Amino acid sequence: xxxxSDSGQTDPFSGPWGASLQRVRDESDNETxxxxxxxxxxxxxxxxxxESDMTKCMADLGYEWTYIDKGDGGEAVNSTxxxxxxxxxxxxxxxxxxxxxxxxDPLLELARQIRNNPEHKNPSEPIFDCLQRKGLIDRSITFxxxxxxxxxxxxxxxDKLFERYEDPxxxxxxxxxxxxxxxxxxxSRQ
Numbered sequence: 001x002x003x004x005s006d007s008g009q010t011d012p013f014s015g016p017w018g019a020s021l022q023r024v025r026d027e028s029d030n031e032t033x034x035x036x037x038x039x040x041x042x043x044x045x046x047x048x049x050x051e052s053d054m055t056k057c058m059a060d061l062g063y064e065w066t067y068i069d070k071g072d073g074g075e076a077v078n079s080t081x082x083x084x085x086x087x088x089x090x091x092x093x094x095x096x097x098x099x100x101x102x103x104x105d106p107l108l109e110l111a112r113q114i115r116n117n118p119e120h121k122n123p124s125e126p127i128f129d130c131l132q133r134k135g136l137i138d139r140s141i142t143f144x145x146x147x148x149x150x151x152x153x154x155x156x157x158x159d160k161l162f163e164r165y166e167d168p169x170x171x172x173x174x175x176x177x178x179x180x181x182x183x184x185x186x187x188s189r190q
Contacts, residue, residue: 011040012038012039012040012041013040014040015040016118016119016120017110017113017114017118017120018040020110020120021037021040021041021042021110022037022040024037024106024107024110025037025038028103028106030100030101030103030106032050032053032102032103032107033103033106033107036050036103036107037107042107042110042111042114046107047107047108047111050102050103050104050107050108051067051104051108053102053103053104054067054098054099054102054104055067057097057098057101057102058077058094058095058098059080061083061094061097061098062079062080062082062083062086062094063077063078063079063080063083063091063094063095064077064078064079064080065077065078065095065098066078067108069108069112075095077091077094077095079091122143122147124143124146124147125143127184127185128143128146128147129143130183130184131181131184134180134184136165136177136180136181136184137161141161146161162181164177164178165177165178165180165181165182166178166181
């Protein structure tokens with residue numbers, strides 16, 4: 001969703017991913033990246049062009065490169081006759097060089113993240129929400145309190161909340177609740 005600025009023009013960097021898109025655009029010295037992100041969107045045609053450019057760049061360096069996105073990204077690099085004796089380090093260097101020059105690295109990863117999480121929610125929120133719905137976390141604890149303790153490295157709140165579901169040696173351990181805890185964690189990854 002885009003909002004209108006004071007001048008009446010649509011702000012291409014509003015919405016859940018706006019700040020991330022703008023940061024990648026502003027921090028990039030790659031003209032392709034800057035051009036693709038000027039409208040605040042990475043559309044299907046732009047993604048296809050970037051993949052094509054990456055394939056061509058890798059071919060020019062002697063590699064057969066394929067991008068297979070099954071939701072979590074993925075790629076395959078195979079040597080051609082010209083690069084058969086190349087080391088893994090050399091093929092990684094070629095991939096990094098092409099990834100930077102074509103804009104593939106920042107743009108396709110960002111597009112994948114947007115597609116998989118359009119609302120740009122913290123991936124821990126669904127776990128936390130499930131645990132609260134199932135009564136495993138007191139409703140007085142907010143997600144922000146939990147998340148801030150995780151980010152700060154202060155595991156005492158997390159341990160206090162979850163030790164009884166994760167540690168069978170805990171005096172409060174309950175196998176049924178532990179199973180519910182695991183189900184919430186697993187469901188959020190689907």
